[in-house]
Amino acid sequence: MTGDFGGETAVFYARCRRGYPATFTGLLGRALRLGPDDVLADVGCGSGQLTLPMARHVRAAAGIDPEPGMLALARQAAAEQGVTNVTWVEGTDRDLTAQATRLGAPALAAVTIANAIHLTSAPELFAAARDALRPGGGLAIIANGAPLWQYPVPWSRAVRRALEEWLDIRLESCCGTDYAARQAYQAGLIAAGYAGVHQQSAGYSGELDLTRLIGGLYSAMPPRLLPPPDRRAAFAAHIRAAVGGATRFTEHVQVTALIGYRPPAG
Numbered sequence: 212m213t214g215d216f217g218g219e220t221a222v223f224y225a226r227c228r229r230g231y232p233a234t235f236t237g238l239l240g241r242a243l244r245l246g247p248d249d250v251l252a253d254v255g256c257g258s259g260q261l262t263l264p265m266a267r268h269v270r271a272a273a274g275i276d277p278e279p280g281m282l283a284l285a286r287q288a289a290a291e292q293g294v295t296n297v298t299w300v301e302g303t304d305r306d307l308t309a310q311a312t313r314l315g316a317p318a319l320a321a322v323t324i325a326n327a328i329h330l331t332s333a334p335e336l337f338a339a340a341r342d343a344l345r346p347g348g349g350l351a352i353i354a355n356g357a358p359l360w361q362y363p364v365p366w367s368r369a370v371r372r373a374l375e376e377w378l379d380i381r382l383e384s385c386c387g388t389d390y391a392a393r394q395a396y397q398a399g400l401i402a403a404g405y406a407g408v409h410q411q412s413a414g415y416s417g418e419l420d421l422t423r424l425i426g427g428l429y430s431a432m433p434p435r436l437l438p439p440p441d442r443r444a445a446f447a448a449h450i451r452a453a454v455g456g457a458t459r460f461t462e463h464v465q466v467t468a469l470i471g472y473r474p475p476a477g
Contacts, residue, residue: 215433216257221280225258225288227426229355231325233264235413235466239323240268242411242470243349249320250311252343254304254336255327259285259297261353265323266297273310275300304336307343318345325353329387333396337403344473350405352396354388356464359427361385366460373453374428377446378436388467396469405471412467419460425450 216224245251245268253262256274258281266272274285274297282299289297300310304324311319322340324331340350360371360382371382385392393410400408419427425447429437438446454460 215435217278217280218434219437220430220432220434221258221278221284223426223430224281225284227423227430228257228260229417229462229464230260231264231355231466232413232415234415235468236261236264236268238411238413239351239353239468240265242468243321243323243351244347245269245320251321251323252307252310252319254307254322254324254340255330256285256299257281257327259288261323261325262297263289263292263294266294269320270296272297273300273313274298275302275304275306275310277301277303304331304339307339311343319343319348320345321349321351323351323353326355326386326388328352328396329384329392333399334403337399337405341403341405341473346473346476349470349472350400352400352469354393354467356462356466357388358386358431359424359462361388362462366454366457369453369455370424370428370450373450377438377449393467393469400469400471403471404474406474408469408471410467410469412465414463414465417462417464419462421447421451421454421458421460424460 247270249269250271251265251269252273252275253265254275256262256276259274262272262274262285276282279301282301286299300306307322322344324336344350360367360374375382397408
């Protein structure tokens with residue numbers, strides 16, 4: 212797993228990234244066949260947006276992330292929410308097998324990776340998860356909607372143009388959330404020997420104000436691209452001008468889990 216989400220980026224991530232509605236986490240728990248004696252690992256857990264609600268479905272969970280700053284914020288969120296059954300681990304998907312053993316289970320009931328698969332080598336992740344899962348255990352690749360600048364609506368298109376002007380780059384990637392990427396992951400799961408590969412999804416709508424929109428943009432920028440503090444007012448003005456002075460933005464988000472299972476033994 213690669214990427215640079217430390218420093219202030221982690222703070223914006225914890226503060227401004229979308230969470231997951233209970234309708235989706237409940238659906239995911241059922242699809243992964245989770246029970247109170249099970250153990251789950253969430254790879255690329257960030258500040259715990261998915262780890263914490265999913266931990267309520269199992270005996271124990273591991274939140275795995277390469278960024279110490281993200282894990283510190285995840286621990287803080289766990290304490291605030293009273294979630295005590297999560298072990299926070301600085302690491303990557305390569306640590307899955309070790310975590311399956313440390314958490315007191317012969318193998319994991321489930322592995323999740325949300326909004327982070329584009330930062331991994333998917334074939335390596337699929338192999339590591341398959342080896343860490345018990346027979347019948349499931350791997351879920353989750354996309355919590357598209358990036359803020361990749362929606363087919365006017366305000367999102369305006370944000371994309373403004374970002375491209377500010378950063379002087381082309382923003383073409385959908386961070387693994389687009390149809391072509393999901394199809395490639397599905398084919399990869401099948402090629403890696405997963406059974407019963409299918410998709411589960413749930414939709415929700417939300418409102419963003421300008422402050423949260425900008426914070427969400429910052430949460431996707433590595434520290435080297437974050438505007439320095441003395442340039443953030445100018446960045447906010449640039450985005451405000453791009454969206455025509457609008458202050459409220461509606462998101463229609465489709466949360467999608469692509470799920471495959473390790474085949475039963477024998």
